[in-house]
Amino acid sequence: MRIIVNIDDEVPLFTQLVAQVKKAVLSGEMEAGAAMPSIRQLANDLQINNKTVAKAYRLLERDQVIQTKGYRGTFIHPDAKENSGVDLNAWVLRELSKTIKAFRDVDVTDSEIRIAFSHVMHNRN
Amino acid sequence: MLIDILFYSVLLAQVLIVSAYYPNKFSCRAAYILEKYTEEDYPKLYQNSYYKNPGARFKKKLRAFKFANGVICFIGLGVLLAMIITSYTPSHIKENEHMLFLLFFFLLQTLPMIIMSMSAYKWYRYMRETGKPKLRSAKLTPRRLFDFISPIYVVLAIVLYCVWLGYYLSSPDNALPWRWDTVVTVIVMTTLNLFYIYSIRHYLQGKKNNPHQAYKDQLMQIEGIVRVYIYASIGMSVSLIVFNAVNRYGLDIYEPVIISAYFQICMILGVGQMMRSERIEDMDFDVYKEDAGLV
Numbered sequence: 001m002r003i004i005v006n007i008d009d010e011v012p013l014f015t016q017l018v019a020q021v022k023k024a025v026l027s028g029e030m031e032a033g034a035a036m037p038s039i040r041q042l043a044n045d046l047q048i049n050n051k052t053v054a055k056a057y058r059l060l061e062r063d064q065v066i067q068t069k070g071y072r073g074t075f076i077h078p079d080a081k082e083n084s085g086v087d088l089n090a091w092v093l094r095e096l097s098k099t100i101k102a103f104r105d106v107d108v109t110d111s112e113i114r115i116a117f118s119h120v121m122h123n124r125n
Numbered sequence: 126m127l128i129d130i131l132f133y134s135v136l137l138a139q140v141l142i143v144s145a146y147y148p149n150k151f152s153c154r155a156a157y158i159l160e161k162y163t164e165e166d167y168p169k170l171y172q173n174s175y176y177k178n179p180g181a182r183f184k185k186k187l188r189a190f191k192f193a194n195g196v197i198c199f200i201g202l203g204v205l206l207a208m209i210i211t212s213y214t215p216s217h218i219k220e221n222e223h224m225l226f227l228l229f230f231f232l233l234q235t236l237p238m239i240i241m242s243m244s245a246y247k248w249y250r251y252m253r254e255t256g257k258p259k260l261r262s263a264k265l266t267p268r269r270l271f272d273f274i275s276p277i278y279v280v281l282a283i284v285l286y287c288v289w290l291g292y293y294l295s296s297p298d299n300a301l302p303w304r305w306d307t308v309v310t311v312i313v314m315t316t317l318n319l320f321y322i323y324s325i326r327h328y329l330q331g332k333k334n335n336p337h338q339a340y341k342d343q344l345m346q347i348e349g350i351v352r353v354y355i356y357a358s359i360g361m362s363v364s365l366i367v368f369n370a371v372n373r374y375g376l377d378i379y380e381p382v383i384i385s386a387y388f389q390i391c392m393i394l395g396v397g398q399m400m401r402s403e404r405i406e407d408m409d410f411d412v413y414k415e416d417a418g419l420v
Contacts, residue, residue: 001264001265001266002262002263002264002265003262003263003264003265004260004261004262005260005261005262006259006260007257007259007261008259021265024265030265035266035267036265036267037263037264037265037266037267037268038267038330040330040331041267041268041329041330042263042265044330044331044332044333045261045263045264045333046261046262046263047257047261047332048261073267
């Protein structure tokens with residue numbers, strides 16, 4: 001399985017990586033339990049920063065598409081095929097749209113929503 | 126008398142193998158590439174951010190390499206002839222403590238090869254600077270040590286290092302408190318082995334030197350390098366065990382022969398192994414064409 005990234009693309013590199021790994025899992029090119037290259041190897045092969053690949057791996061791990069087994073390395077998650085179909089970004093967008101619509105229905109202004117949203121985001125911890 | 130003939134023969138073999146056979150093989154490979162894969166048809170092979178005329182530059186370096194090896198070979202044969210005429214035997218080497226000359230001569234012999242390797246490293250650095258591709262690809266397959274070499278050799282290298290360490294430190298000459306040369310030997314051997322580990326890791330997971338190299342060729346190169354370093358570690362431990370045994374059992378007279386033979390083994394298992402692993406016929410040169418796709 002070969003991964004291709006375009007550094008001139010508007011889509012961030014880590015998103016390109018995540019999308020291609022998910023696509024490979026969905027198409028059956030990468031099967032459950034298959035070993036993934038280390039962050040360092042993939043970053044060096046693609047001539048990109050280690051942190052970019054690490055971010056992509058973190059997102060894939062969060063989405064349960066891959067799993068890290070300590071020193072043994074990173075592998076495709078047993079439920080990767082089902083989990084790859086879930087688009088978390090689309091779900092967030094949908095849920096946020098619903099919430100904003102509910103606010104607007106009770107005449108909360110957009111600037112009030114923005115201020116509140118910003119406040120919540122800044123105090124997330 | 127027999128030991129003298131043996132020493133002269135082994136030294137002659139060292140001169141011919143290190144300064145004639147392998148340099149000639151290397152030159153033939155380079156000349157074949159320059160002739161078959163021309164600058165017009167394979168422009169990426171000559172792409173370089175520093176040299177104005179890379180092809181001519183490389184030919185000049187190759188001529189200098191051949192000349193230097195020729196001179197060193199001539200010096201070696203001259204010295205050997207002088208030794209035979211003046212009846213300078215291994216016992217004289219030991220008596221006058223001239224063992225270091227053997228080491229210096231070997232270092233001189235390998236100097237052109239070391240300079241050529243450093244030039245190649247610089248060449249690839251300039252090659253990488255000529256423009257990074259917008260589209261980049263990588264295989265989603267991990268590269269692991271045991272994909273390139275049998276675990277037996279790795280275990281053997283570790284065991285032999287431990288055996289050497291135990292044997293060396295158990296020698297009556299190295300009884301506690303340790304002398305400074307005992308400590309230095311242990312540190313040098315350990316550092317060299319750590320360097321091998323670092324280099325293997327770098328080649329397995331690090332950036333590839335040649336930006337245009339095909340993935341298949343990269344794997345071939347990694348295999349060659351892994352084998353060279355593991356064999357070097359094994360060879361180093363075995364040689365040191367033999368040296369220690371020779372000293373312990375009063376066979377010092379054989380030391381010059383063993384050292385010369387060791388240098389040749391280093392060359393055969395180092396440069397020779399790399400040449401055997403990376404055969405030109407198996408390399409993909411299409412990646413250096415102007416319209417070559419992703420590698």
